[in-house]
Structures are given as C-alpha cells and as structure tokens.
Amino acid sequence: MPNSLVNPDDSLERQNEKLRIIASALMGRVEQSTDAAGAAYMQFQRAAVLEEEVRARTRDLERALDLLNESNAQLAAANRETEAARSNLANAIETVQEGFALFSPDEHLIMCNSRFGMHMPDIRDRLVPGLAFQDYVSLVSQSRHLSLPDRETPRQWADRRLARHKDASVIFNVRMIQDRWVQVGEHRTPDGGTVILQTDVTDIMRLERQERERILDDQALLIRATLEHLKQGVCIFDRMGRLVGWNQRVGELLSIPVGRFNIGSSFHTIFDRFRNEFEFVGDTTAETIEDWASGMDRSGALSFEIEHLSKRTLAVFMQEMPDNGFVISFTDISAERAAIRAISEANETLERRVMERTLDLEDALAEAERANASKSRFVAAASHDLLQPLSAAKLYVASLEGDGLAKQPREIISKAANALQSVENILTALLDISKLDSGRANVHVSTVSVDLLLSQLRDELGPTARAKGLDLRVLRTGVDVLSDATYLRRILQNLLSNAIRYTDNGRVLVGARRLKSAVRIEVWDTGPGIPEPEQEQIFGEFQRLNATASAADGMGLGLAIVERACALLKHPLHLRSEVGRGTVFSVTVPLATRDSGNAPSRDTVRRGPQNRLLHKIVMLIENDDELRNALTLTMEQWGVDVLPCTDQEEAERLIDDIDVVPDAIIADHQLADGKLGVNAIAALAAIHGDIPACVISADRSAQLVQLCAGLGLPLIHKPIEPDALRGFLSTATG
Known part of the structure; x- marks a missing residue:
C-alpha cells in the first residue's frame, strides 16, 4: 500500500475526520506565525505535491507493466506458432521423396532433409546448417561416390558446378558409382536463397538406355535395309579405317564377292582391289585417295570417277562422318556418260550446222547492210542533187510573181510555189532520215x-x-x-x-x-x-x-x-x-x-583563237602510216607539236629521249600485234602520272563505248571530224 495521509480503504467518515484533524493542526501552526512553523508548512505542501506525482507515475508504471505482460504473452504465442511452423516445414520436407536443401541468400545451408546427400554417405554427416555453398560443392566433388567424367579432376568438376550455380534455374544429371544417376534441380527463392532438389533417376536412365539400345537396333536394321535398297554401292568405315558396314550393290559394282567383305577389314584391302581393275578419270590419283582416307588431307569431301576395263564408269564420293569415320558411295554413271558422249557428238554436228547457217546469215546480213548503206548514200546523193534544181525552180516561180498578173495565174503560181516548198521539206526530211539511219550523223x-x-x-x-x-x-x-x-x-x-x-x-x-x-x-x-x-x-x-x-x-x-x-x-x-x-x-x-558551260561548242572550236593550241605537245600513237601522217599534218596546222609513234614501246622511248611529258595523248584502239591503245595510255599514266588522253577507233560497238566510259577516256570515231579532235585538244590542254 502506498504511503498516504489518508487511507483509501477507510470509510468516508473516517477519512473526513482525519482531514479535519490535519486541517486543525495546520491552522494552529499558521496561527503561531513562527519561521519554524512556516518552513514546516512548506515542507508539508511539497510532500503533498510529490505524493500526487508519485501516484501518477505509479499508475503509468502499472499500465506499462500490463502492456509488457500482454506483449510477452503475444510473443510467447508467436514463438509457439513459429516452432509449430518450423516443425511442420521440417516434417513436410522430410516427407518429400527427393533430397531437399535450402540455402540462405548469403550462400549458407539453412536446413535439409535426411535424404539430401543420401547417395554420398561419406559426406552426409557434414551437411549441417551453416555449411557454405562453395564448401558443399567441394565436398561433393571429392566424394568417392561421385563418378567423374573422363579426364576431369574434382577441381574442374567443382568449377563447372559453381559456374552453373550462377544461373537462376539449373537441372542436370550427375552420375554416381555403381551406374547410378541423380538428377539435381537448383532454383532461386524470391529473397535470393537457393533450393536444391536431388532425385534418384537411375531406373529412368536404365529404361531410357534400354529403349535407346532397342531403337539403335531397330535403326541398324532400318539402315541395313535402306542400304540394300540403294542403287549406289556403299561402304562405311570407322575412324581407324576399318569396315563397319556395306551393301551388296558395292560388290556388284566393284566385281568383288560379298564374302570378301568382313567387319574390320581395312580400307586398303578394298582399295587395292578396285585400284588394279579401274582407271582414274581426271586429276585424282591413288595417292590422293589414300592420303584422304588416312586423315592426312580431309579439307572436304572427295569426288572422282573411275572407269572399268569393260567401259563401266563409276562416280565415287567420299564423305567424312562426325565421328571421324567416312563413307564411300559408288554410282554407276555409264549410261549418263554414254548419253553425254552422244549429246556431245550431236552438239558438234549441230554446231557445224549452226556455223554454216551463221555464215549464211552473216553473208545475208552483210548484203543487207551493203544494200542499206547504198540506199542511204543514194538518198543522200539524190536529195542533195535534187535540192539544187528545186531551188532554181523556186527562183523561176518567184520571178513570175508580181502585181501585173491576173488573179487566176497568180493563184496558180502561189500553189506551185507551195508545192515546191513541200517537195523541198520532204527531201530535207529524207536526207535527215538517211543521215540518222546511216549512223554517220555528227553530234x-x-x-x-x-x-x-x-x-x-x-x-x-x-x-x-x-x-x-x-x-x-x-x-x-x-x-x-x-x-x-x-x-x-x-x-x-x-x-x-x-x-x-x-x-x-x-x-x-x-x-x-x-x-x-x-x-x-x-x-x-x-x-x-x-x-x-x-x-x-x-x-x-x-x-x-x-x-x-x-x-x-x-x-x-x-x-x-x-x-x-x-x-x-x-x-x-x-x-x-x-x-x-x-x-x-x-x-x-x-x-x-x-x-x-565552258565545254567548247562547235562554233567555239571553229572560231576560237588560232593560237590556243600553239606549242602544245601531243603524243599520237597510230600504227597506220597514212592516218598517222594525216593527223600529224592536221594538228601541226593548229600549232600543235606532235610526237608521232606506232606503238607503246616507241612512245616510251621517245619520252625518255626528249625528257618531256606530253600535254595530251591520242591513241588508236587497235594497234599492231593485237595491242590496245587503252593499255598504252594506262602504261604511260603509270609512269608519268595522269595525262589527258582520248581513244580513236573505227569500232562503233557498245562494248568499246562502255570500256572508254569506264576508264573516263573520250572516244572519237573514225573517220575523224577535225572539229571533234580540236575540241578534245582545247579541253584537255586549255
């Protein structure tokens, strides 16, 4: 019970009586008015205030104790629930048929069931909570129950396992001793932890192996039946060059009894057989085939043909297999080769007939071209000759016109003048058509x-x-x-x-x-x-x-x-x-x-300054003496210094002798001995740098036009127009 002047358990009457006594005593002290009495009163008043504060603090403490007791009760209940959940989880994972383990986000083992690591009893007792994941992998890699792949060390296995651990989800099979298999599944939890499941899949693997062997047996029978139905002869060799499969057709094609084919027979045994009775067609030799079969030179498949003494021709194809073995197929192509020979003979006959028809057609075409050229020349000559008397007729008709004539004769003369004008227009048009058709129109x-x-x-x-x-x-x-x-x-x-x-x-x-x-x-x-x-x-x-x-x-x-x-x-x-x-x-x-816009037009070339080409040096490469002399004379009249040559060698010697590089080169396309002017221009440019050049030729083919255009060389057709030649020189040396 807390200290108090009034006992709360007393009745109200008793408490009031005590208060009256206290009040009477206090009043008596006050009436005495001494310093000692005043101090006592102040002490009493302070005691009353402290009592009230102590009472309040006591109530707060009591409420805090109540809350603490309630929290303790809730915590105890939560602990009971947690323990129950943990127990339920442990019971649950214990009932799982697979091995189960849970690692924390910081890679430490939290819990596992009794089946986890059951295939490795030598490390089972070391798989306890707190074990680091890296240590777990190291223990597994060193377990004597783990069957490591060929030529792989425990450290290499552990490194490969840790590398796969980086993936979010992993499933793989691990082989144990005594031909047992465990499937390991690894998955991430939402908080970054790791769950590992271990499942014994030995029975499944054995069934799968049995099924695979059965399928392989069925496939072997199917492959055997397929080989026997092929028209080609087939031999299959392993990577050691030993015979592992064949069909009867290969014996028929190679004329080798089937009894001579035995499992394990070497490639050389069979090869020596048909090498003596067959001849190789083409560039393939026996040494090439032996090197390929021995693996010395297998850059790709090998294909060749062999021909029997009886004129049977076989196509042979040797192809490498994934296991470094190889397969050889033999195909009888005798009929195809006979057909090709027949077609070749027919083609030769047809080519002769086509050649004869082509010659006839060329003769006819040449005759037509001559007739067309003759027609064009005739139209041009006739048009030109008719225009002169026509012009005279127009002058005569014009002289008859005048005001003194009557209306009717004047109309007749006007109609005659119109008719003559129409004739002149028609003749001019025919002349234009003739020029355009002849291909000699100058542009x-x-x-x-x-x-x-x-x-x-x-x-x-x-x-x-x-x-x-x-x-x-x-x-x-x-x-x-x-x-x-x-x-x-x-x-x-x-x-x-x-x-x-x-x-x-x-x-x-x-x-x-x-x-x-x-x-x-x-x-x-x-x-x-x-x-x-x-x-x-x-x-x-x-x-x-x-x-x-x-x-x-x-x-x-x-x-x-x-x-x-x-x-x-x-x-x-x-x-x-x-x-x-x-x-x-x-x-x-x-x-x-x-x-x-600066390109020289026809008028510019004709009327330009006479000294524009004065003392310009031009290399002329032309093997025709008359044309070379004519071109030299023409250009010298323009003030050009011409260096005439017959071929590239003479041009190079001339430049070396005078030690002067020309301002321009003019080269005929067809030089002596089949040499080309474009090659001479390129050779001089390679020695002396880029020199303006053009090609002259009587060849008007599209091929030559495309060649010169591709090389950036102007092309001037023969007969050469002086204006065109002068235009090139003015542009090249201006």
Missing part, C-alpha cells in the same frame, strides 16, 4: 540556250499559227542545256510544226520544267488527240495523224526524225494524249552546269 554537244532556241522557233512559226487563228505561247525558261544545237532545234521544230498543223482551234503552248539535273521541254496543243493504239505507230516513216491530209502537209516523216534524233542524242522522248482534249510531247535534256 556536237555544247551549251544551248533554250530561250534563244524557242524564241527563234516562235518567230519562224508564229505567222503560220496566227494564220490558223491559234494562240501560240512560248514561256521563258531561263535555262541552258547540253545538246547538239542543230538536232535539238530540228526536234523542237518538228514537234511545234506538228502541233500547229493538227490543231484547228485553241492554242499551242511551249515551256520547260526543271528537274533535278535535267530540263523537260514540253509542247502542248488542244488538237484532236491521238488514240492509244496509234501512239506507237505515229513514230514510223510516212505515218500521218490525219490520213486525209495532203502531201503539202508533209509525208509523215517529222516524228520519225524526232524519234531518231532523240535516240542519237540520248534525250528521252515521251508522249501523253487524250482524245478530244489534246496532246503533249516532251523531250528531257541534260541541264548545263557551270563546268559544262
């Missing part, structure tokens, strides 16, 4: 102003368009292109003339669209349009869009000239047309760049 590529060209055509054809009531519009382009000015003008003139001729009303529009590196010049009209089936036909000779047109409107040669000229210049030509709405012809021309 001089230079920078051409599209605006200047179109303005000239507008002035030329504008009156004709106005006479028909058409609105002819030529849009300004502001671009320059790379083309032959004469042919490009003729192309656009024909397209524009056709557009005006076949458009009855509306307008004709000419403009250009700038592309990435080209310009597409377009001619639009509002004419009747061209039906799609006829769009391919209109580019033929003497094909007109309007069949009812008179000869005065042309003979249908304009678009034929356009197509040939575009092909010659390599300018793509396109056509779009819609019946009843009009037609668009377009020609795509390369855009002139700043560098290409």
Whole structure:
C-alpha cells in the first residue's frame, strides 16, 4: 500500500475526520506565525505535491507493466506458432521423396532433409546448417561416390558446378558409382536463397538406355535395309579405317564377292582391289585417295570417277562422318556418260550446222547492210542533187510573181510555189532520215540556250499559227542545256510544226520544267488527240495523224526524225494524249552546269583563237602510216607539236629521249600485234602520272563505248571530224 495521509480503504467518515484533524493542526501552526512553523508548512505542501506525482507515475508504471505482460504473452504465442511452423516445414520436407536443401541468400545451408546427400554417405554427416555453398560443392566433388567424367579432376568438376550455380534455374544429371544417376534441380527463392532438389533417376536412365539400345537396333536394321535398297554401292568405315558396314550393290559394282567383305577389314584391302581393275578419270590419283582416307588431307569431301576395263564408269564420293569415320558411295554413271558422249557428238554436228547457217546469215546480213548503206548514200546523193534544181525552180516561180498578173495565174503560181516548198521539206526530211539511219550523223554537244532556241522557233512559226487563228505561247525558261544545237532545234521544230498543223482551234503552248539535273521541254496543243493504239505507230516513216491530209502537209516523216534524233542524242522522248482534249510531247535534256558551260561548242572550236593550241605537245600513237601522217599534218596546222609513234614501246622511248611529258595523248584502239591503245595510255599514266588522253577507233560497238566510259577516256570515231579532235585538244590542254 502506498504511503498516504489518508487511507483509501477507510470509510468516508473516517477519512473526513482525519482531514479535519490535519486541517486543525495546520491552522494552529499558521496561527503561531513562527519561521519554524512556516518552513514546516512548506515542507508539508511539497510532500503533498510529490505524493500526487508519485501516484501518477505509479499508475503509468502499472499500465506499462500490463502492456509488457500482454506483449510477452503475444510473443510467447508467436514463438509457439513459429516452432509449430518450423516443425511442420521440417516434417513436410522430410516427407518429400527427393533430397531437399535450402540455402540462405548469403550462400549458407539453412536446413535439409535426411535424404539430401543420401547417395554420398561419406559426406552426409557434414551437411549441417551453416555449411557454405562453395564448401558443399567441394565436398561433393571429392566424394568417392561421385563418378567423374573422363579426364576431369574434382577441381574442374567443382568449377563447372559453381559456374552453373550462377544461373537462376539449373537441372542436370550427375552420375554416381555403381551406374547410378541423380538428377539435381537448383532454383532461386524470391529473397535470393537457393533450393536444391536431388532425385534418384537411375531406373529412368536404365529404361531410357534400354529403349535407346532397342531403337539403335531397330535403326541398324532400318539402315541395313535402306542400304540394300540403294542403287549406289556403299561402304562405311570407322575412324581407324576399318569396315563397319556395306551393301551388296558395292560388290556388284566393284566385281568383288560379298564374302570378301568382313567387319574390320581395312580400307586398303578394298582399295587395292578396285585400284588394279579401274582407271582414274581426271586429276585424282591413288595417292590422293589414300592420303584422304588416312586423315592426312580431309579439307572436304572427295569426288572422282573411275572407269572399268569393260567401259563401266563409276562416280565415287567420299564423305567424312562426325565421328571421324567416312563413307564411300559408288554410282554407276555409264549410261549418263554414254548419253553425254552422244549429246556431245550431236552438239558438234549441230554446231557445224549452226556455223554454216551463221555464215549464211552473216553473208545475208552483210548484203543487207551493203544494200542499206547504198540506199542511204543514194538518198543522200539524190536529195542533195535534187535540192539544187528545186531551188532554181523556186527562183523561176518567184520571178513570175508580181502585181501585173491576173488573179487566176497568180493563184496558180502561189500553189506551185507551195508545192515546191513541200517537195523541198520532204527531201530535207529524207536526207535527215538517211543521215540518222546511216549512223554517220555528227553530234556536237555544247551549251544551248533554250530561250534563244524557242524564241527563234516562235518567230519562224508564229505567222503560220496566227494564220490558223491559234494562240501560240512560248514561256521563258531561263535555262541552258547540253545538246547538239542543230538536232535539238530540228526536234523542237518538228514537234511545234506538228502541233500547229493538227490543231484547228485553241492554242499551242511551249515551256520547260526543271528537274533535278535535267530540263523537260514540253509542247502542248488542244488538237484532236491521238488514240492509244496509234501512239506507237505515229513514230514510223510516212505515218500521218490525219490520213486525209495532203502531201503539202508533209509525208509523215517529222516524228520519225524526232524519234531518231532523240535516240542519237540520248534525250528521252515521251508522249501523253487524250482524245478530244489534246496532246503533249516532251523531250528531257541534260541541264548545263557551270563546268559544262565552258565545254567548247562547235562554233567555239571553229572560231576560237588560232593560237590556243600553239606549242602544245601531243603524243599520237597510230600504227597506220597514212592516218598517222594525216593527223600529224592536221594538228601541226593548229600549232600543235606532235610526237608521232606506232606503238607503246616507241612512245616510251621517245619520252625518255626528249625528257618531256606530253600535254595530251591520242591513241588508236587497235594497234599492231593485237595491242590496245587503252593499255598504252594506262602504261604511260603509270609512269608519268595522269595525262589527258582520248581513244580513236573505227569500232562503233557498245562494248568499246562502255570500256572508254569506264576508264573516263573520250572516244572519237573514225573517220575523224577535225572539229571533234580540236575540241578534245582545247579541253584537255586549255
């Protein structure tokens, strides 16, 4: 019971009585008013306050003790539950048929059942809680019950086991002594621990082995049956070169009795048999085969043919197997070889017949080419000869025109003049067609102003368009292109003339669209349009869009000239047309760049300064004496210092003698003794560095064009145009 002036167990009356006595005593002390009495009162008052604080602290302590007792009770209950759970877990893992072990996240054994490590009784008593995982692996690797793989030490086994421990989940089989097997499964827990399960799989492995042996026996029977059904003869040898399998067909093909084939027979025994009775076809020798079979040179499969004295031919194929053994197959290809010989004989006969037909065809083609060339020369000569009297006739007709004539004669003279003009146009067109067809048309590529060209055509054809009531519009382009000015003008003139001729009303529009590196010049009209089936036909000779047109409107040669000229210049030509709405012809021309704008045009070459090539040194390699002399004389008239040579060796000696590197090289493609000019240019460049050079040749084949283009060498065809040659020299030495 705590100390107190009033006993709480007393009755209220007793407590009140005590309080009155205390109060009376206190009042008496106060009335005495002495220092000693005051101090006593203060002491009493302090005692009362301390008593109240002690009482409060006592209550707090009592509540804390109650909470502690309650917590102890709960802890005791939790400990009982934990022990029960641990006991249940231990009982549970003990009932597991497999060996079970749990390692903590820090790789130490927490618990295991009695079956864990049961296959290794020599280490079983050392598998206790607290054992480190690395020590566990070391114990297993050193157990005498573990059957290590061949040539593997316990340390190597332990390192390989620890390496697999890094994986999150691992399952593998471990072989024990007395042909027993344990499957080990290792898995990670959520907190990073490790669970290991050990399962005895000896019975499963034995059943699997028995099944595998049964399957192997079945497979052996199946392989044997398969070998016997093959058309090829087959021999199988192990890595020691001993016979382990064969079929009857191999004996038939090699003419060896089946009784001579025995398990374990060496490869050399069989090889010596057919080496004496067969001959090797090709480069394969007996030594090559023996080296391959012995393993000295097995870089790949070996294939060769052998031929029997009876003309039987066998194809032999030797292939290495995964176990370093090898298999040999023999295939009878006698029928195939006989067929090949028959086909070869037939091919020879066919080749002779084809050669004869080819010669006949070449003769016919040469005759056709001669006839075509003769036709082209005739058309060119006839056109040129007819233009002179035609011009005279036009002058005579023009002299008859005047104001003094009556209306009817004046109309007749006008019609005659128009007829003569039509004849002149037709002859000019025939001459153009002849030049283009002959392949001798000269092309001089230079920078051409599209605006200047179109303005000239507008002035030329504008009156004709106005006479028909058409609105002819030529849009300004502001671009320059790379083309032959004469042919490009003729192309656009024909397209524009056709557009005006076949458009009855509306307008004709000419403009250009700038592309990435080209310009597409377009001619639009509002004419009747061209039906799609006829769009391919209109580019033929003497094909007109309007069949009812008179000869005065042309003979249908304009678009034929356009197509040939575009092909010659390599300018793509396109056509779009819609019946009843009009037609668009377009020609795509390369855009002139700043560098290409400096390329010499035909006029520049002809009218340029006479001293531009003065004292330029040019090496001329040409084996034809007359052509070499002519080219030398021509270039010397331009002020060029020419070094004439017949071949590469003479050119090298000449450069060494004068000790001067030329400014440019001109080499014929075909030199003496089959040597090529491109090789001479390359050889000189290898010695003296890059020198501007070009190739001259009468060969107009696409192969030569591609060769020179690939080497970056200009090509000038024979007969050589002086303008083209001078243009090259001006560019190369400028």
